[in-house]
Amino acid sequence: MNQPFDFRAFDLFDFCRSGGSTGGEIATHDLPRIIAETADDAPPLAGSEPFAWRMTGSVREEASEPGMAARRRLFLELTVDGRMWLDCQRCLQVYAQPVSTSTRFEIAASEAEAEAAPLDDDEVDVIAGSRRFDLLPLIEDEILLALPVAPKHEICPTVHDSLVTGADGEVESVPDDADAGEEKRPSPFAALAKLKTRH
Numbered sequence: 001m002n003q004p005f006d007f008r009a010f011d012l013f014d015f016c017r018s019g020g021s022t023g024g025e026i027a028t029h030d031l032p033r034i035i036a037e038t039a040d041d042a043p044p045l046a047g048s049e050p051f052a053w054r055m056t057g058s059v060r061e062e063a064s065e066p067g068m069a070a071r072r073r074l075f076l077e078l079t080v081d082g083r084m085w086l087d088c089q090r091c092l093q094v095y096a097q098p099v100s101t102s103t104r105f106e107i108a109a110s111e112a113e114a115e116a117a118p119l120d121d122d123e124v125d126v127i128a129g130s131r132r133f134d135l136l137p138l139i140e141d142e143i144l145l146a147l148p149v150a151p152k153h154e155i156c157p158t159v160h161d162s163l164v165t166g167a168d169g170e171v172e173s174v175p176d177d178a179d180a181g182e183e184k185r186p187s188p189f190a191a192l193a194k195l196k197t198r199h
């Protein structure tokens with residue numbers, strides 16, 4: 001193998017059979033489906049933040065019935081680590097959601113075989129292999145699947161008065177100086193703040 005490894009077009013079957021292992025980083029702006037889900041008011045440099053990925057291939061020979069050919073199963077472990085900017089559903093401010101996934105895939109010979117794979121094995125997702133496999137969509141899938149259904153800060157930094165009775169009524173802390181800090185920097189709350197009435 002003298003050619004540089006291209007994670008957007010490589011032989012996934014060979015990679016797994018030979019127990020390959022490699023990794024790298026990909027910038028958020030090279031992941032179109034991640035950009036599409038990124039909060040509008042994410043920091044300007046959010047697009048250049050990288051996701052680190054690593055994948056390791058393996059092959060397992062399964063014991064077979066006498067007279068039957070041994071079954072060879074190919075597997076790929078993929079880990080993806082980084083962060084993504086989302087809007088907090090509680091305070092509506094942008095925040096960085098850490099993403100850290102590790103998934104084991106079984107490689108099927110074709111789409112048809114992947115579709116036909118039994119769904120009873122919870123430990124392994126079956127995907128179709130290819131001689132020119134593109135890892136990028138799989139990295140995107142992993143990031144998107146790792147996102148919380150309801151994105152939220154663990155603890156919101158400030159909660160505006162008008163939002164205290166939110167849908168879930170769930171407000172951990174409303175610091176006394178929240179308003180003082182709020183008004184010094186421009187934020188999507190500027191408009192709301194003007195409508196605010198103090199009690």
Ligand SMILES: [Zn+2]
Nearest residue numbers: 088091153156
């Ligand atoms: Zn929040």
